[in-house]
Amino acid sequence: MHELSIALSIVDLVTTEALANGASSVSRVEIGLGNHSGVIREALEFAMEEAVKSTLLEHAVIEYVSIEAQSCCQECGLNFTPEGLYLPCPDCGNPMPELIHGKELIVKSIDIETTK
Amino acid sequence: MCGTCGCGEDSHIIYRKPGAPEKGHLHYHVHPHEHDGSEHEHGHHHHHDHDHVHSHEDDHVHSEHAHSHHPAHHDHSHETSTIRLERNIMAKNDMMAERNRGYFEALNITVLNLVSSPGSGKTSVLERTLKELAGSLDAFVIEGDQQTMLDAERIKAAGAPVIQINTGNGCHLDALMVNKAVKQLEPKKGSYLFIENVGNLVCPSLFDLGESKRVVIISVTEGADKPSKYPTMFETAQLCLINKSDLLPYVDFSIEEVKEHALRINPKLSFIVVSARSGEGFELWYDWLKGLRNA
Numbered sequence: 001m002h003e004l005s006i007a008l009s010i011v012d013l014v015t016t017e018a019l020a021n022g023a024s025s026v027s028r029v030e031i032g033l034g035n036h037s038g039v040i041r042e043a044l045e046f047a048m049e050e051a052v053k054s055t056l057l058e059h060a061v062i063e064y065v066s067i068e069a070q071s072c073c074q075e076c077g078l079n080f081t082p083e084g085l086y087l088p089c090p091d092c093g094n095p096m097p098e099l100i101h102g103k104e105l106i107v108k109s110i111d112i113e114t115t116k
Numbered sequence: 117m118c119g120t121c122g123c124g125e126d127s128h129i130i131y132r133k134p135g136a137p138e139k140g141h142l143h144y145h146v147h148p149h150e151h152d153g154s155e156h157e158h159g160h161h162h163h164h165d166h167d168h169v170h171s172h173e174d175d176h177v178h179s180e181h182a183h184s185h186h187p188a189h190h191d192h193s194h195e196t197s198t199i200r201l202e203r204n205i206m207a208k209n210d211m212m213a214e215r216n217r218g219y220f221e222a223l224n225i226t227v228l229n230l231v232s233s234p235g236s237g238k239t240s241v242l243e244r245t246l247k248e249l250a251g252s253l254d255a256f257v258i259e260g261d262q263q264t265m266l267d268a269e270r271i272k273a274a275g276a277p278v279i280q281i282n283t284g285n286g287c288h289l290d291a292l293m294v295n296k297a298v299k300q301l302e303p304k305k306g307s308y309l310f311i312e313n314v315g316n317l318v319c320p321s322l323f324d325l326g327e328s329k330r331v332v333i334i335s336v337t338e339g340a341d342k343p344s345k346y347p348t349m350f351e352t353a354q355l356c357l358i359n360k361s362d363l364l365p366y367v368d369f370s371i372e373e374v375k376e377h378a379l380r381i382n383p384k385l386s387f388i389v390v391s392a393r394s395g396e397g398f399e400l401w402y403d404w405l406k407g408l409r410n411a
Contacts, residue, residue: 002288002319009205021199028198031205038322038348085347086381096383105205114195 007047023112034104069102128284212291216326229327234315240392254307288319321348343378
């Protein structure tokens with residue numbers, strides 16, 4: 001349900017950047033979604049369909065890039081791909097390895113159209 | 117666009133103090149008809165069901181230019197360029213939350229964001245807290261619900277200045293709503309501000325409001341495995357109140373089990389077992405609250 005406000009934030013962010021660069025429209029938006037970002041891709045896709053209407057993004061292709069979780073253990077320094085959230089370090093058993101990737105919710109890039 | 121239902125309205129969010137007249141939707145959006153391809157928010161399907169003050173500052177002739185953006189597709193040459201952004205989508209909320217936080221810090225206001233499923237007893241915990249601490253601390257309350265003034269009325273009766281945010285269909289409070297509500301509520305220097313979030317264990321976890329601490333409330337009538345099922349909320353909280361302890365003899369709920377689930381997600385989480393009904397455990401909760409001042 002919070003995906004709609006996130007979709008609107010995306011439209012807002014992209015519109016601001018596009019206008020600042022003199023765009024007449026946006027043809028592509030690349031969104032990076034961490035596996036553990038708390039956002040469901042299908043729900044975001046659905047929300048985006050509505051959110052882009054009557055904006056510069058209306059005809060843009062929206063690409064979703066998923067970002068794999070990556071953890072780092074502060075105790076033993078092991079970098080690993082966690083099999084689930086909140087699991088201890090597989091090497092030394094430290095209960096709280098740090099999740100360094102997987103929470104991302106970012107606009108990676110956009111393609112804008114400018115009229116000459 | 118409205119952030120709750122996606123319609124053309126600027127906002128369906130209502131801010132109201134108990135006793136204040138219902139103002140309905142304040143339509144403070146001005147239609148920017150400069151046709152530069154931006155900010156086109158036409159197609160107004162105004163589906164509200166109470167009185168509202170319309171102040172549209174122009175004639176509604178939307179149909180004539182409903183599709184007039186994306187101009188000049190045929191006559192001019194286009195150039196496509198890629199801009200790398202790598203920008204955090206939550207940045208706007210996070211920035212507003214930091215603004216709130218700075219304001220609260222400057223006024224030495226301690227802010228608690230209370231989150232839980234519907235029915236865990238957030239309002240009851242607050243009511244008892246406000247009544248029992250009435251002499252020893254200044255408290256202000258922001259109530260978040262989709263609809264009704266019911267919680268705000270209860271809080272007002274408990275003796276604290278309160279403002280109700282009705283999010284319409286929205287499932288969480290965000291930092292901008294809190295920013296607007298605080299301007300109307302005007303919490304005093306050195307006070308405690310309790311923000312009762314919309315009852316929902318999922319969405320509010322993503323939205324920083326600028327709080328000092330986040331308190332998650334779970335009641336013994338819920339499953340002890342809830343922290344594992346809804347981890348984000350327990351991960352981002354600093355304190356977990358386990359409420360309705362007076363019902364423990366009647367339910368199959370293990371305090372140890374819920375702690376085990378929650379600590380697996382957040383080893384730094386503290387717990388206090390309370391009953392808003394009997395008052396059990398509230399001294400510990402008050403000590404924790406007062407301890408935030410000395411931290």
